[in-house]
Amino acid sequence: MDDCIFCKIVRGDIPCRKVYDDGELLAFHDIHPAAKVHFMLIPKTHMDSLLEAEDSHAPLLGRMLVLAPRLAREQGLNNGFRTVINTGKGGGQEVFHLHIHIIGDDVSPVVG
């Protein structure tokens, strides 16, 4: 998707503050954080929203949900966090590349 801002981030055409990167998934801090910690987890392959989800996406979506708490803990959110997936215009989605927001203010202090 040439015009998709998150595809541009995946390609490296737009910079991001990276949280996590593998062959399939990318996580980066939200440019307008709504809390002390606020980052996005996205599939590298473009998909508009959860409205397009099919059975074949189950492993990818499952990986995203399993990865979210690991990354949240790495960002200091040891006591929990919010996950938000805005879906479609009716769900308030603004960037039409599927993403999970991971958001939290209860950040554990770094020990040592």
Ligand code: AMP
């Ligand atoms: P939504 O589509 O409503 O779930 O939210 C889109 C989110 O993407 C908003 O929280 C924006 O702050 C965030 N956002 C937009 N552009 C960028 C960017 N270049 N880097 C990081 N986050 C972004």
Ligand code: ZN
């Ligand atoms: Zn995209």
